Amino acid sequence: MTVPAPQGWNTWDVRTHTGMTHLPSGLRVRFGLLDAAGTPVLDGFTWRHRLVRLGHHTVDGSFAEVTVEVDGIELRLTMAGGPRGELYVRAESAGTVVADVATGRDATPLPWPGPDPGEWRLDRSGDDFLIVPRDSAATVGGVGAVIEERRAAADAVRPRSGGWYRDAADALTRAVTWNTIQAPDLDRVLTPTSRDFVSVERQGFYGSWALHAWDTFFTGLVASVVDRDYARGILGQILPFADAAGMVPNRVSDERGTTWDRSQPPVGALTVFSAYLAGGLSDDNRDRRLLEETFPGLLAWHDWWPAHRRGPHGLLAWGSDPIEGDPESATLDRTKRESGLDDSPMYDEATYDPATHTMDLADAGLNALHVADAEALATIASILGDDTTARRLTAEAHQARTTAATLFWDDDARQYRNLRADGSHDPHVSPTLLYPLLGGFPSAETAQDIADALLAPEVLGGDRPLPSVARNDPGFAATYWRGRIWAPMAYLAVQGLRRYDLRAHSRHVSGALLELFLAEWETHSAVRENYPAFDGEDLTGFQQRSDGLMAWGGLLAHLAFGELAEARADGWRFAHPGAPAELRNLPLGDGRLTVTAGARLVVTLDGAVLLDAAPGVVVTGYRRTADAVSATVTGTGDVFVAPPGSNHGEPEAVTVDGGTRHVRFVREGSPA
Template sequence: MRIKMKIIKPIFCFLIILSILFFLAGGPGNKEKKAPSSEPISHPAAALQKKLVRGWNTWENGSVLTHVLLPDGFAIKLMLKDHESGETLTEALIGREDFASREQVIPGPRTYDGSYTELEIRWRGIHLRVQSAAFNNELYLLTSPLGTSAQNSLIIVPQMLWGRKGEISVNQDQIIGKTQNQNICLYVDGNRLETTTDKITLSLDKAITISSPKLKSPDEIVKILEKARKKVPDGRTVCPEASEEYNAIHTVLAWDTIYDPDNDRVITPVSRNWSASAGGWVLFEWDTYFASYMLALDNRDLAYANALAITKAITKRGFVPNVVHPGYKSEDRSQPPVGALIIKEIYKKYGEKWFLQEVFNELLSWNRFWASNRDIDGYLVWGSDPYTAGNLPERLTKGIGTKLGAQWESGLDNSPMWEEATFDTTRHRLLLADVGLVSLYIADCKSLSEIATILDKPEIAQELKERAEKYTLKLQTLWDDKFGLYLNKDLVTEKFSYRLSPTLFYPLLARVPDQQQAERMIKEHFYNPEEFWGKYILPSIARNDPAYKDNLYWRGRIWAPLNFLVYLGLRNYDLPEARKDLVEKSRDLLLAPWIKDKHVFENYNAETGQGDDAGWSDAFYHWGALLGFMGIIDKGYLPPPEKKL
């Protein structure tokens, strides 16, 4: 029985994850291939992408064993062949141990730009280390067997990707590519088993090298790799008081950075597994803004590029969408409004006005959208607006104009907070005054008002201040003085809801409670072991909620963005112990699986701290690193978020 369970669980997890990915993201079957930005970008933004879109790197989303030269689109794809089964691993991604292919990729140190990469891979009886160095359009790649039969083999396949024009020839130990920009010559050294017109197959009995100039021995490439490895930023130097947190953040963001050929840009989607299910790339709204903030720590260009990518995806109706990927943009719904808050923090780090100017109009349009389209009786609610979607698969159209779509807009897809709420099928709104949304919106108004002031737009700054004040008054009516917490309110029954989530701490982010109220919230609820306190915090629904035991996605599991937004709120008050506890417990939750397996999970079990126990948790999802990013901010490696511009 134990053996059967071990087999069934991975297959079940795989099927569940795959169905969720395809349902939300649309899958690769959509024939329309391009989801262009709605708004043009300026010269500085275009120059930024031109700078990023170049050189050798693991640009192609489908496999971390594929190295691509941009802008040419010339690629070297590595595949593994197992001699016992005769099967070939054609693609390898991080976090797929429970998928059908069952490869285990251990991401190693690397740079963002691909000047150095390193990983280990285990598949069937094969265990390899793959390292690369790149500079001046030259590639040096070393594959080192760490444990494998000599009968197993490495297959090297040269390709021209994304319809780029070029010619490829394979001749004994040489691969020649002729692109529109240049001629490329790569030399392959190893025990060659077979050369055909389209690939070279080599035995894994010894190290295999691929290099631009012909090298005398693998020792030469080792020296080149050692020199290139020194370019990888070391947490002990960059953030000495939070070194391993930095290493986790940098590594997950760097490996998740890919090239989007549809829009000729470099972006950092949530994970390669999600992007693979969505046709090559996918951007979710609040996920991408959080990634931009983390990238601002050490990579200005990627921070800007990702913030611009999601902001410029604004819909015709004037809001930043929940999700965009090839052939699809969620025109019915947005997601939690964190854009202005994050843009403000990135500006604090780099202080470049053109960046604010580039996104201001879209952020203002989005801000006005909430007040115009999600206001019921002065409160803000989640919704999903009907629209003619065209020729889209049913899995994408199902949520449009429905309660499910409104739940997706919240970002907390299957949270039990929505179970008793009525969905108005006429106005297409969830009739629940949402503390989290109102709080985030107030913070958005205040952040955008500060940005407007920097850009010398006093009338708009005043408009935003007045809107913040208006919703502050409404948020104050959601305070339950007897209970000591802000509560969601059913707009049909006019009663408070006691389905408790960390979003009920978001008023701290909006600076609405006074110090006494804030202390009650923390003492009576944050530190309440029946609700949110415990060895692992913060569960996405209170521990005493009937749905907590489900331990499924937003039903009880711990999510880094919830912890992170609560942390930002705590910084606005004199609550040093709660802040310290949240930072340390979040750090420990991240680092345990990171140090063990180099995993950064999408969500975590609130009882055990595991990330791989429930199935609906990607093992290399970049916002999981927010659990360590709190410590980075807390140690002063970025400007204090509570400080105004």
């Protein structure tokens, strides 16, 4: 069963934020206001037009809140739907509230009041609306009580943030849950990156739905902060569209079909494994089903790359295969689109090689991502007990890393650079040149030097770090992929920094991007497709090409969360970020995790203290099972660590003074 289940009331209809649809009956209802001329306004509420604020939206539709406006008058809607048959709505406004109903997606709406549709009963009393099956005992007088009950239930479990993070967790959550829709032709529930982007009626580019490869995986990673089952459903939703060779297509949609000529960056295993790690304090309570359901498709996609995208010097390069009946396939434009960086200056001088079906430019970022993909898949294979595949992938990753680290290294620049067919290194610089750190290419000393150089303010650093091309690059234009700041690119670059524990850099970059994320959310109710590289740039206009409710923008919040609490392959890392901060109700298989940084760094699980540390202490490698707790403690200060099975007992104290302590506590009677 997918989550949310395709049943009951939810904001399934891609075309509106101000209504709900009941599946499978197809009954839908919308709300709006009379405008100054007395004309009902019931649609067109998008982030560009008249959408004021998104409120909390549970995954299952049991609670959703949104504010819109018409001619300066606001309408605040609170809707309590969910998997049952009743829909309760409170519509608060100083204007005249109107509504309509229809009995199917394409049926002509009927104004409300009007004839009750079929087996449903429609009631209204003042601001309150009730839509229920005719035999329901619910009354419109109970709308307010139900809404407040649902609000309290939603608040009790939803992820929350505070302090340094302000309401970043709310923004991240809403940018995912408000984008879950039904695809009528598939009879499936999907979560595209943005409902505006995929709906032509919302100034989008498709009929009513589309999925893109790396967009989907990043959306699923963001959703792992909200709900584990929900994230699993998203992370696996595009894999069934792969071709027989294992290629996950760049895009599949209702109106424009499938891009059989090209894929998108291989981030599937990275995001799936990251979501898996964040789902528990050890493998005992993590979502094994996520790995079991996605591993075959992710492995096939991984193996597709070297079989179909060997470019210059035997390295991987972006490509496009010739497809009969598709005259735009096998072109340079399509190879650029496989990169996901459609108009990046990195590819301005590249050409298409019909012999290899790739660019004549080997891409350092792609090769690094493929190595990191192999490493993640090898670990997943080990967890699933497939040691043969794990050994094969580990050996392939080692060989590919060794080769790529040598060929992409530019002695003159003292950094990695893309490699041309003639053997020269391309001079263009972008955050993808930090991806070799994600792939483990350099030594620790070299990684530090690379980060120092690339994150200089005139290159990729500064107060608005990681523009999609270096500020001193001749191709920099601060537009789209020619200089805007993109969360997916930033996420991958920062994960490279963290692999080498370059925390001064990762903390600065994450903090600066968090402020950018929050400024757009607080000003425009926007979680953006891309972010402005300059202060004062307004991205709300359609011509600016920055969708305003794109789930992957939540990666910028996700990155900053990692400075306080981060699930890693070797265990959790908890550290004080240097400012008061809090994350509450993170959904783990063990329970709800809360991490607070104030006068102390405190980690609790369902209210029970697991760690209580001085601000100067960093805890890494933290794992907790029913029988054992282990961690590494560095820095300066004391930390109290709760042993296994002692949620209400006395924690044990550990003190460090600039050194390292490895701690392990075993439940009495358990194997040591």
